[in-house]
Amino acid sequence: xxxxxxxxxxxxxxxxxxxxxxxxxxxxxxxxxxxxxxxxxxxxxxxxxxxxxxxxxxxxxxxxxxxxxxxxxxxxxxxxxxxxxxxxxxxxxxxxxxxxxxxxxxxxxxxxxxxxxxxxxxxxxxxxxxxxxxxxxxxxxxxxxxxxxxxxxxxxxxxxxxxxxxxxxxxxxxxxxxxxxxxxxxxxxxxxxxxxxxxxxxxxxxxxxxxxxxxxxxxxxxxxxxxxxxxxxxxxxxxxxxxxxxxxxxxxxxxxxxxxxxxxxxxxxxxxxxxxxxxxxxxxxxxxxxxxxxxxxxxxxxxxxxxxxxxxxxxxxxxxxxxxxxxxxxxxxxxxxxxxxxxxxxxxxxxxxx
Amino acid sequence: xxxxxxxxxxxxxxxxxxxxxxxxxxxxxxxxxxxxxxxxxxxxxxxxxxxxxxxxxxxxxxxxxxxxxxxxxxxxxxxxxxxxxxxxxxxxxxxxxxxxxxxxxxxxxxxxxxxxxxxxxxxxxxxxxxxxxxxxxxxxxxxxxxxxxxxxxxxxxxxxxxxxxxxxxxxxxxxxxxxxxxxxxxxxxxxxxxxxxxxxxxxxxxxxxxxxxxxxxxxxxxxxxxxxxxxxxxxxxxxxxxxxxxxxxxxxxxxxxxxxxxxxxxxxxxxxxxxxxxxxxxxxxxxxxxxxxxxxxxxxxxxxxxxxxxxxxxxxxxxxxxxxxxxxxxxxxxxxxxxxxxxxxxxxxxxxxxxxxxxxxxxxxxxxxxxxxxxxxxxxxxxxxxxxxxxxxxxxxxxxxxxxxxxxxxxxxxxxxxxx
Numbered sequence: 001x002x003x004x005x006x007x008x009x010x011x012x013x014x015x016x017x018x019x020x021x022x023x024x025x026x027x028x029x030x031x032x033x034x035x036x037x038x039x040x041x042x043x044x045x046x047x048x049x050x051x052x053x054x055x056x057x058x059x060x061x062x063x064x065x066x067x068x069x070x071x072x073x074x075x076x077x078x079x080x081x082x083x084x085x086x087x088x089x090x091x092x093x094x095x096x097x098x099x100x101x102x103x104x105x106x107x108x109x110x111x112x113x114x115x116x117x118x119x120x121x122x123x124x125x126x127x128x129x130x131x132x133x134x135x136x137x138x139x140x141x142x143x144x145x146x147x148x149x150x151x152x153x154x155x156x157x158x159x160x161x162x163x164x165x166x167x168x169x170x171x172x173x174x175x176x177x178x179x180x181x182x183x184x185x186x187x188x189x190x191x192x193x194x195x196x197x198x199x200x201x202x203x204x205x206x207x208x209x210x211x212x213x214x215x216x217x218x219x220x221x222x223x224x225x226x227x228x229x230x231x232x233x234x235x236x237x238x239x240x241x242x243x244x245x246x247x248x249x250x251x252x253x254x255x256x257x258x259x260x261x262x263x264x265x266x267x268x269x270x271x272x273x274x275x276x277x278x279x280x281x282x283x284x285x286x287x288x289x290x291x292x293x294x295x296x297x298x299x300x301x302x303x304x305x306x307x308x309x310x311x312x313x314x315x316x317x318x319x320x321x322x323x324x325x326x327x328x329x330x331x332x333x334x335x336x337x338x339x340x341x342x343x344x345x346x347x348x349x350x351x352x353x354x
Numbered sequence: 355x356x357x358x359x360x361x362x363x364x365x366x367x368x369x370x371x372x373x374x375x376x377x378x379x380x381x382x383x384x385x386x387x388x389x390x391x392x393x394x395x396x397x398x399x400x401x402x403x404x405x406x407x408x409x410x411x412x413x414x415x416x417x418x419x420x421x422x423x424x425x426x427x428x429x430x431x432x433x434x435x436x437x438x439x440x441x442x443x444x445x446x447x448x449x450x451x452x453x454x455x456x457x458x459x460x461x462x463x464x465x466x467x468x469x470x471x472x473x474x475x476x477x478x479x480x481x482x483x484x485x486x487x488x489x490x491x492x493x494x495x496x497x498x499x500x501x502x503x504x505x506x507x508x509x510x511x512x513x514x515x516x517x518x519x520x521x522x523x524x525x526x527x528x529x530x531x532x533x534x535x536x537x538x539x540x541x542x543x544x545x546x547x548x549x550x551x552x553x554x555x556x557x558x559x560x561x562x563x564x565x566x567x568x569x570x571x572x573x574x575x576x577x578x579x580x581x582x583x584x585x586x587x588x589x590x591x592x593x594x595x596x597x598x599x600x601x602x603x604x605x606x607x608x609x610x611x612x613x614x615x616x617x618x619x620x621x622x623x624x625x626x627x628x629x630x631x632x633x634x635x636x637x638x639x640x641x642x643x644x645x646x647x648x649x650x651x652x653x654x655x656x657x658x659x660x661x662x663x664x665x666x667x668x669x670x671x672x673x674x675x676x677x678x679x680x681x682x683x684x685x686x687x688x689x690x691x692x693x694x695x696x697x698x699x700x701x702x703x704x705x706x707x708x709x710x711x712x713x714x715x716x717x718x719x720x721x722x723x724x725x726x727x728x729x730x731x732x733x734x735x736x737x738x739x740x741x742x743x744x745x746x747x748x749x750x751x752x753x754x755x756x757x758x759x760x761x762x763x764x765x766x767x768x769x770x771x772x773x774x
Contacts, residue, residue, distance in 0.1 A: 351546065
């Protein structure tokens with residue numbers, strides 16, 4: 001009896017110390033944040049007893065910069081876009097991670113080779129691959145090429161575009177006939193930029209500009225636009241969970257990663273790194289695909305992707321990483337945007353205001 | 355007796371025998387200290403939440419030490435050599451040493467970003483050179499040019515010299531669509547990049563328009579509120595205040611539901627046959643959307659000061675004017691309106707200053723043509739992370755508002771303003 005008591009109290013105290021630990025994870029909220037909650041946070045909390053505080057931000061990179069500059073960091077893990085990752089990493093605002101400590105893939109591939117190209121950096125570990133592409137209403141004319149997005153005669157009506165140079169310029173060039181492989185070479189020249197803006201000029205007065213990822217499905221549902229660029233996961237959610245009459249146009253999709261990072265001076269650095277290593281293993285990344293239609297950043301996760309949480313939708317055809325959609329896809333060039341982000345957005349803002 | 359009277363002023367004492375003057379001063383000092391202690395929490399709060407942040411913002415708009423702090427040798431070379439000096443071997447050696455050190459300290463990206471603000475496309479020049487800086491060997495000039503031809507460009511060296519001083523007015527130049535050229539003069543940026551002056555102008559014009567509409571709509575409402583019997587005016591007052599108490603975001607989204615192409619208003623017009631189904635009016639994602647939504651949101655700020663002033667206007671003045679033969683229009687114009695001016699001034703100033711800083715509403719319903727300057731300030735705070743430029747833009751906005759306030763004071767007099 002005494003021994004039993006001793007054991008239970010020891011266990012209890014263990015539980016208490018474990019439960020006392022917590023980490024703060026900042027992400028994007030919405031359906032995406034919910035998928036991370038289901039696939040990573042809840043199972044990890046159940047497994048280790050570590051409490052995960054989930055915080056939403058419009059862009060988690062913004063509070064990182066503010067906190068590191070102020071010397072008062074409360075974020076342990078943040079989910080950021082590659083362009084912000086590269087910038088913050090070069091500015092020394094992120095911890096450099098011991099990438100070789102990441103677990104091998106389920107099939108034995110070393111982590112360094114298991115991640116899709118562009119999914120692993122000194123300061124960040126990729127979680128998902130998402131796509132920005134054209135979405136349209138099935139009760140209107142369906143586009144058959146990217147050029148149709150700019151063809152007001154073939155498909156009249158308003159279009160939605162993300163407010164910003166990124167995606168809009170790439171889409172304009174691809175619609176103008178530039179092959180995906182040459183888009184960034186073209187955009188690096190003044191003629192290429194002029195060409196992209198000239199293409200955008202042709203639909204300027206028919207564009208509704210959106211900023212948050214939740215807007216495009218809303219614009220489509222309200223009938224405000226006939227088609228729009230959108231993040232594939234948001235449209236999937238509207239199609240499958242809300243039965244909206246939407247469809248995605250996969251050719252010339254623009255691929256991007258989201259990555260987990262640890263801000264410099266994070267209060268629970270070790271615990272944060274343990275969490276990232278666990279959350280980005282083969283099974284967890286595959287699990288996340290059951291909650292939202294973003295592709296896993298590890299190649300070894302692809303075969304493990306199964307059904308959507310509704311238990312009937314096969315996720316394969318909804319994954320941006322599906323081989324059928326990859327042929328003429330464009331992967332965002334991080335270095336290009338880190339270099340030209342300010343310049344092109346200034347030009348874009350001026351173009352928009354004129 | 356006469357002697358006592360002469361001495362009395364010096365001998366006047368308090369009850370405890372101390373001179374009256376000293377006792378009075380002590381008592382007053384105590385009262386002042388107590389009064390100060392009472393307001394001290396407010397003072398600390400205002401300092402911490404208002405004065406210091408604004409001071410920091412002003413400072414940030416002219417102070418950016420990123421380059422000088424992380425590239426000390428290059429900065430020293432600029433200090434030792436006057437403008438126009440060709441970069442020599444010593445300059446390249448200093449640059450190479452700084453690049454290596456900055457790459458080691460992981461600050462090279464910040465340095466590159468700083469230079470990139472002034473000269474586009476140079477960020478990767480710094481980061482890629484930083485990665486290879488350890489392998490550079492003398493002669494450094496040749497080695498650096500080998501790395502990338504652009505290291506030899508006079509424009510780049512000129513830009514680096516510009517940013518090497520921690521205090522700079524360049525962000526203000528950028529905020530006025532201008533930049534410092536190769537000769538050190540100030541030129542306008544290319545026409546396709548000019549944006550801030552246009553937006554400042556648009557912000558002030560739209561704010562003035564919104565203020566004017568608020569006045570036109572708010573004046574009759576306030577008059578009605580002030581003259582109706584209390585039980586009706588209280589009910590009306592609640593109708594004015596209800597939207598005032600509702601979240602800004604909720605009201606803006608409600609306007610989106612009303613104004614959009616497939617929205618309530620357009621649907622109603624189509625149903626009534628006023629417009630055809632393909633002739634729906636674009637009331638949102640343009641300036642019209644910004645003006646409509648902001649007018650509604652700012653209306654209470656006009657009505658409330660007007661109401662509080664009108665409430666206290668004695669109706670007998672207008673009655674007197676009428677009985678002396680003035681027409682109702684003349685009585686209104688020459689007797690009533692002048693008495694409402696303190697309320698008009700307060701309401702207009704309040705509406706205008708709030709409108710100038712608005713950002714959520716134009717971002718949601720403004721589309722491309724309804725964007726205001728605060729949307730670009732937000733852009734530089736959140737997206738480009740160029741906080742110095744955001745601070746410069748915000749400072750210009752603040753200065754413009756203060757200037758307006760000063761003009762208002764000269765023309766109308768701030769003492770005449772009545773908020774309630």
